[in-house]
Amino acid sequence: MNPKMNEKVTNIAQFVVLLIFGILLMIPFLWMVSVGFDRTANITLPFPPRLIPEEVASFNYKIVFENGRLVQSYLNSAIVTISSVLLQVFASLLAGYAFSKGTFKYKKLLFLLVLCTLMIPMEPRLIPLYTLFNKVDLLNTFWPLILPTVINGMLIFLCKQFFDQLPSTLREAAQIDGAGEFRIFFTVYLPLAGPIAATMVILSFIWSWNDFMWPLVVLSDQDLHTVPLYLSSFALENGTSLAGLTMALATVSILPIIVLYLFLQRYIIQSIALSGVKGE
Known part of the structure; x- marks a missing residue:
């Protein structure tokens, strides 16, 4: 043969x-x-x-x-998820660029600390975070669901690895033209970061939309419940007596993730392909 x-x-x-x-x-x-x-x-x-x-x-x-409660939970999840995704992706792009192309003191040590946060699961952070938001009187609001997600070690790591593959000569050329760091980031590197940004949007959206434990702790008002909380409460109330309705709710709850992935999948593939490009 x-x-x-x-x-x-x-x-x-x-x-x-x-x-x-x-x-x-x-x-x-x-x-x-x-x-x-x-x-x-x-x-x-x-x-x-x-x-x-x-x-x-x-x-x-x-x-x-x-179902009015489902519509309300969808709106709640949309507010939390969109806010979290926008802040998380933007902060991760800035941090990833700084750790990749920036030159400042203790850069490696700070990046190591960022990576160390990946080893801390959510469970040990529940009590400190709950105490913090309780002191500032933000419990039973959307802020506890949005603010802690802004800094994400995994997304910062992905951004740094992506920016490491882009040529540093682009930054040097822009510096020769008199551009500052923010201008270099927004006009040179950010337009090239579309693939990794799409990948981060998908990951951040899934994490935020599917989050159950932390919203369960900080949200006591049913009018503020997100989709996972509403689906959980509905399943507990009805068990298998309304299995068809429960499964329909579960199907509808994951539709936003599927639709978003179908729109952004080509950018995700492109980010994987670009990860093999080595910049000097």
């Missing part, structure tokens, strides 16, 4: 294996969508599980979209 034929067979085998694993990963999601379209699932959860409901109906989704 010639090398071209070997390569073709290998590519087909890889595609088949990836397709099988992709289908296996999609089965739980497809089952969730299927139960949402199954009107009888509100009486009893179908067993054994089936991907095609016996009676397909949009009844559950009509109730979901007519």
